Amino acid sequence: MIVGLAGAAVTLVLAGRRILFLWKLFRTGQPDPERVLQVKRDPKADVEGQVVEVFGQRKLLKWTVAGLAHFFVMWAFILLITVYLEAGVQLLFGLHAHIPFIQTWPPIGFVQDFIAVMCLAGLATFTGIRIKNSPKKLDRRSRFKGSHTSGAWLILFMIFNVIWTMFFFRGAEVANENFSYGKAAFASHGVGQLMKNIGEPESGTMVAVEAVGLLLHIGVALAFLVIVVNSKHLHIFLAPLNVMFKRRPDGLGALLPMMSNGKPLDFEEADPDEDTFGRGKIEDFTWKGFLDMTTCTECGRCQSQCPAWNTGKPLSPKMVILELRDHAFAKAPYMLATEEEREKFTDEQKLAMEVDKELVGDEGVIHPDVLWSCTNCGACVEQCPVDIEHIDHILDMRRFQVMIESSFPSEAGVMLKNLENKGNPWGMSEMKRLEWIEDLDFEVEVVDDKLPEGTEYLFWVGCAGALEDRAKKTTKAVAELLHIAGVKFAVLGPMEACTGDPARRLGMEFVFQMLGQQNVETLNDAGVKKIVATCPHCFNTLANEYPQIGGNYEVVHHTQLLAKLVEEGKLTPVTPIEEKITYHDPCFLGRHNKVYKQPRDIMATVPGVQTQEMHRHKDRGFCCGAGGARMWMEERIGKRINTERVDEALGTDPDTVSTACPFCLVMLGDAINEKKNSGDAKESLEVVDVSQLLIRSVKGEKEPAAAE
Structure with missing residues (x-):
């Protein structure tokens, strides 16, 4: 008991220090009140998220073999808490102490042994996957490229230690005739039969073996706890929190508006010296950003699906998160220090803490080529089993680069100028937006000020649909189909401007706000309620992002409407x-x-x-x-x-x-x-x-x- 309690005390101190450090680090992040408010508004959704994502392992099970292996290992972590309860009782009250029912009912013993055996099978599967997909063999084709693989092997070894010490401890109980579950705990019973030759039941030898097994099992758990809170496997505790505070759209939803000090940024009154324009340094990230960084499991599923990574570009969504995390940990002592303490840091200490290292730059934490390789496709967010929001972080860093540093690919500058001056990325005249109608053999209503009476849908043609020759064929096909189906629709024509999606996705939030407010005013003045759009980017912006600026409409994609009409x-x-x-x-x-x-x-x-x-x-x-x-x-x-x-x-x-x-x-x-x-x-x-x-x-x- 003395050895066990002393070990527990040391472990709690070491783990507690790490947890306190992480708590303080999270508190340095920018406020993000909406994350907490959404949980209060809809606690049912959080319960569903925990059941489906955490306990049900929905995303992990999309990858069947690895998903099943993780499912059993995760549930072993949960269910074998009952074995540690058993060990704790015996540590405190003697080897013969048992809690009635919990430690005596055979079905519980069967479940414990079954999940432990399945955990061993899961560990064997993980070992095979890591050997087969080793970065040393596959290089970039391995989803583990860039991950801390040595740490992963250590964790697998520690989980194995938990399982074998459990069977050793329980087998000694069986051999010492001190096991309360009987043959239902089949694996423990089998190990116990092998250990019966060590000594007679209740002999000093068997009592010592059982005591050693008990201390080994507890000691492994205590060492494992210290390792976990200092490794990527911290996700064991943080993943449920990250799932709780994730954004909850059906799909990836809208980009978050620019926030400063927990409030939407007002461009008319904003001060670059006082307000946060995106993320220009690690301190600009919200507490949810820090939670994302520390929750990453380094599994590489995001990386394996990323189109940029798969075509030889430097962007790996996983590495973006890991590099931000490593930088945050390096700079944390400086971030947590008082002004007086900061003045005492030497230049060498500041260098080690990466105090002056720029967030984005050729020698920065994130290289510009990484930042500008992202297509916002969302594959990383879709695949992440712990709901990390990679795109939000990439876009927030882009926002700072574009709006404060004026640093972005030069050709994108032409697009921005065209959006500001002409309302479309190609810089064409607004009058060209109606030219596609000339090829139709029926009349298309064009909104003057108000939507024509009886109009069911405003047809949002979009810049490409009105101005790009190949896309015009889609526009004409949709218009004809709506006409044949008897759906009355109208278009804005010259009154329509780009939704602002290209500007927003580039990081130029100001231009998006300008175009968006112009369009919302036009749509609201015209009395528009329902919109059909052929461009998914327009569709996404109108449906999910315009509500942020006062535009609330029922928006459908043309495939949705056409499928309904068929x-x-x-x-x-x-x-x-x-x-x-x-x-x-x-x-x-x-x-x-x-x-x-x-x-x-x-x-x-x-x-x-x-x-x-x-x-x-x-x-x-x-x-x-x-x-x-x-x-x-x-x-x-x-x-x-x-x-x-x-x-x-x-x-x-x-x-x-x-x-x-x-x-x-x-x-x-x-x-x-x-x-x-x-x-x-x-x-x-x-x-x-x-x-x-x-x-x-x-x-x-x-x-x-x-x-x-």
């Missing part, structure tokens, strides 16, 4: 399209807004169409490379993302590649044209929007719309 019998595909088609999921339609079904439903209703999914699809879909304002930035590092995606599409041997986004249409089309020029793709291969397939079948067109 289901209601208002659109009937009749002409067969005998083609093999593979569908590309736009990131801002799929992962960001969970619209996977309707585009596929539309294709399924077209006679003759054979659909073939790419390997990476739906929530694991691969980006086209245009998101995060990358549409207007050159891709100079590694393989082009759109080329990688088209290579995957070509692997299905399609006659047509379909999608539901004008940006994807352009990016995939460009890559396919390159493949045609090099002879790697058949000349007839085209990229079309699903609406173009539908109009061909509804109207009975014999030739593909792309051949016009």
Whole structure:
């Protein structure tokens, strides 16, 4: 008892110091009151999150083998607390002490042994996965590239120690005829049979063996606790908190507005010296940002799905979080010190604490190439099993670089000027927004001041849909389909301006606010209630981000509306399209807004169409490379993302590649044209929007719309 209690006391002091340090570090972060308010507003959602994400391991089980292994190891951690309760009782009250029912009911002993055996199987699985996917063998193709692999092996070893000492301790109980669960605890009973030759029951030898087993089991747990709070396995305790305080949209939702000191930033009254413009130094992160950093498990699932990482670029979402975490830990002594204490630090100490190290820079914590490689596709956030919000942190660092440092890729500056001066990224005249209507054989209502009476939907055409030749085909197809279905709609024409998505995703929040407020005023004055949009970026901004600036509308993507019209019998595909088609999921339609079904439903209703999914699809879909304002930035590092995606599409041997986004249409089309020029793709291969397939079948067109 003396040895056990002394060890427990030392452990609690060491673990307590670390936990106190982390608590103080979190408190230095910027306030984020909305995180707490959302839990108070909707505690039911938090309970559901804990049940599904933490205890149900929903995201981890998407990767079946590794997910099952982690499921059993995690539940072993929870259920074997009862074994440590047993050990604690015997440590304090003697080897024969047992709590009635909890330590005497056989089914409990069976559950304990079963989960312990499954934990051993999980450890063996993890060992195999880590050997197979070792960074030494696979380099960048390993999701563990950049992770602290030695620490992971130590944790696996410590979990193994917990299990074998448990069976040693309980086996000694069996051999000493002091085990209360009987044969129900099958594994412990089996070990006990092997240990019966050590000595007679209740002999000094067996009592000593049982006591040693008890102390070993407790000692391993105490050492494990100290290791856990000082390692990436701190997520054992922090993951439930991170899940509790995560953002809770259905999908990735809107970008968070710029905040300073816990309040939305007012650009008219903001002071760069007093207010926080994004993240320019580690102290600018919120407490939730620090929680994200310390919760990272280094599993590399985000990295394995990242389109930038998979095409040879320096961005790894995992490494962004780890580098921020390591910098925060290095700088923490300075951040936690008083002004008087800071003055006493030597230059060498400040260097070690990275006091003057810039957050973003060639010699900074995050290299600019890392920051600007992100497409905002959301694959990292979708895959993260502990709900880290990588995109929020990347965008907040971009905001500081753009708005305070004026440091961003030069070609993006042209896009920003065009948005400010012309209201669209291409800098075209606003009068060109109606030219697509000239090719239609019916009249399209154009909003003057108010929405025409009886109008059901405002058709938000978008900049690409109105000005980009390939996207115009989608616009005309959707307009025709709505007309055929008898849906009364109107467009804004010259009154429409870019939603501001490219500016916001670049980090220029001010331009987004300017364009957004202009559009919201136009929409509200016109009395708009319902909007249909063909561009997923416009759709996401109108539906999820405009409520932040006073624009609340019922917004649908054109695939959602068209699928509904087909289901209601208002659109009937009749002409067969005998083609093999593979569908590309736009990131801002799929992962960001969970619209996977309707585009596929539309294709399924077209006679003759054979659909073939790419390997990476739906929530694991691969980006086209245009998101995060990358549409207007050159891709100079590694393989082009759109080329990688088209290579995957070509692997299905399609006659047509379909999608539901004008940006994807352009990016995939460009890559396919390159493949045609090099002879790697058949000349007839085209990229079309699903609406173009539908109009061909509804109207009975014999030739593909792309051949016009």
